[in-house]
Amino acid sequence: MINKTLITLIILISSSFFQAWANTKDSLLHVLSESIEFQEKYIQEKEDHIENLKGQLNSTDNQNHQKVFEINLKLYKAYQSYQFDSAFTYARKLQEAARKMGFADKATQAKLALSTILRSSGMYKEAFDSLNAIQLKGVTDSLKIEFYRQKALAHYDLAAYNSDDYYSTLNGQKGNQFVDAAISLADSNGLVYYQLRGLKAEAIGDYLTALEIFQQIVENFDISLHESAMAYYSLGRIHLALGDEEKSLEYITRSAIADVQSVTKETVALMDLANRLYDLGELSLAYDFINQAAEDAKFYGARHRILQVSAILPEIESAKLASVEYQRKRLMTFLITVTLLSLMVIGFAFIIFRQYRLLKLAKKDLTQSNSKLLEVNEKLKEANKIKEEYIGHSFTKDSEYLDKLDRFKKDIDRKLMSKKFDDLHHVLKSINLKQEREALFVKFDEIFLRLFPNFINTFNSYFKEEDQFEIRNNQSLPIELRIFALIRIGITDHEQIASILGYSVRTIYNYKTKVKSKSILSNEEFEQKVMEIRTV
Known part of the structure; x- marks a missing residue:
């Protein structure tokens, strides 16, 4: 098991997560997704703890049966909800160490460990055989309480597993009897007492009482992350039974987060959550979580959990594939639409660009025409000015010449009339x-x-x-x-x-x-x- 300091740290981190995200479903699901993403870190811490215990076991003298028993017990608890085969192996080693010690309570403790792991893996017949072989004479009350609790859990599990009303009811009644026996021996102020009372209240359908008890466990007791996961899961089922689906989903999600962070592979919270999300249409998360649940069940080695997940997995996978196909078709439609729109935009851009070029050329031609026109105008103005100057001069000069010609004509006429022919030569020389x-x-x-x-x-x-x-x-x-x-x-x-x-x-x-x-x-x-x- 992870040491108490590390557990406390993880609980504090988890609590801070819960306080920050408790208001919305999406926020808790985000925390769960992040926890799964970083689960290798939690697994490595678990493996490091296990390797440390194995190192202690290898360095312990085999003749020190008490020490060997204690380390094997720790290894069993480390593997209990992590890996069935290894937990089963160390449960058997516990029995061997107990036999060498020769103490009745140690032998009972070892058999209870084996019964627990057999029940957790779905091997109910073998679990009952192991439990029925236990003799309670001379054992402590705590072991008796654990024995009755394990008998109760075995019957409750059978009642849930068996679909026949007769046998389900019969196993439920037997479970109630054994849990009553355990409650009678438990300390009324202790955690085990509240856990047993909550277990029975939930089993008999007294959900309001069960709700109150598990709330007290979560709020008033210093419990481990794994114990938190179990309490949250019970609260999730109780809220669902009371019709509060939102609260139920919240607590199932909290349970799954605690399972991932405590490296619990023998769990149903993630599987139930995936199923609930599938019903809500959250196919992507449902698909991710059910695949993680399948990996956990396979890693742990619990055959009944693998069967349970296998019954749900194909349905979610099929819905996921249908969703992906639908999204693919939508994306294809979107891409075709965008492509067509892009082609239209390119076409319009080409037309606008072409028109712009034509307009630019027309503007250039117009500018050139205007320049030529201005030049022509300037030349016309200049020509007009030249003409005005020289035409004015011509009229003036022509008028002077006409006056001279008139005077010249009169002089010649006078000379001819007076027959002064010699003077004509002087008149002509004057020009x-x-x-x-x-x-x-x-x-x-x-x-x-x-x-x-x-x-x-x-x-x-x-x-x-x-x-x-x-x-x-x-x-x-x-x-x-x-x-x-x-x-x-x-x-x-x-x-x-x-x-x-x-x-x-x-x-x-x-x-x-x-x-x-x-x-x-x-x-x-x-x-x-x-x-x-x-x-x-």
């Missing part, structure tokens, strides 16, 4: 076409530089410093700049430029070529840059 042309160029330069005040500076930026054109104030443009000024306002035909400036086409071509050859720009880029020079 200086070269001077008129120069005046026209000066006016052109004036208007052009008013329209393009940065023309000269910008134009010069296309040349090295030594090749730039220097224009002083109030001076006309040189022929080279005038050619490109005409080009800038839109007169690009060489013949037209030659006609305006009074030069040959070849001369105009040579001037252009000479200027371009000195520029830091390429020939193709030069005229484009000239056309980019802006008006005011």
Whole structure:
């Protein structure tokens, strides 16, 4: 058995768990699941305790029968609810040690140990044979109490196991007689007295009395974890009989937790809990707990427990598989739905992205169109401005020429009427076409530089410093700049430029070529840059 300090520690831990989780079923089930998850720790502590006892036994002198008996008894109790085969082995060794000692009470104690383990494993005939072989003459009251208690438990177990009403009732009555015999010998203030009274009250269906007794056992006595498990299990059955299923489930769960933490493999709490959870539709937990109960029954080696679990296990497994299949189908449906929705989202995203790209391209085209339109507008504004300037100048100049022609005509008419033919030569000589042309160029330069005040500076930026054109104030443009000024306002035909400036086409071509050859720009880029020079 686990030493008392460790038991007390486990009880305190369990109590703290219970206080923290007692308000809800789910919380207690969570504690149980965690306890099962960490059960290897509890099992290792149990095994360490057993190995320590075996070491003590191996180091004890075989002739010291009292010491050998005491250690074998401890090993038997350690295995009693843990592993049937080993418990049975040490019960037999107890009998051998008792025989060597020659004391009646030790022999009775050994037989009671064997009877207990036989009953726990479902070997009822063998258990009764062992009990019936016990002689109570000369034994202590405590052994008599244990004998009657074991007889009572054996008959109660048979009553529960036997489905026949006659034999069940008969065994129940015999169980009551033996438990009464035990109660009569027990200390009325002791734990055993309360356990026996609670056992009978539950057996005869006096559930309110049984409830009160087991509550007192849990609250008022310093009991081990294994004893707590048995008391909780009884409280669970009593609450179920009273119709309080919630409380019943709580105490059955508490019992299962205590069984796991005390490494009790000979137990029905976990099996009953799995069955209850199955009825409540908690298939996942029911499946986990029934499989753990099956492992415990197989480990302990109790054939009747294995049969009991085997009767429930297939039904829960089948329901679990059906649930898993249903969940799988639901998951598949969900995945198909999600996949379809994802495809739809991808499709919509593709359409939106495509529309976005088209919109972006349209926006880009619109921006480019707007830019071109703005550029065209600027050019139109510039052309209009140039036209306004030069058309105004043309009207003014044409008006002046008409006035001159009118005066020239009148002078000629007067000379002809007065027959002063010699004076006609002087009148014709008064017309200086070269001077008129120069005046026209000066006016052109004036208007052009008013329209393009940065023309000269910008134009010069296309040349090295030594090749730039220097224009002083109030001076006309040189022929080279005038050619490109005409080009800038839109007169690009060489013949037209030659006609305006009074030069040959070849001369105009040579001037252009000479200027371009000195520029830091390429020939193709030069005229484009000239056309980019802006008006005011």
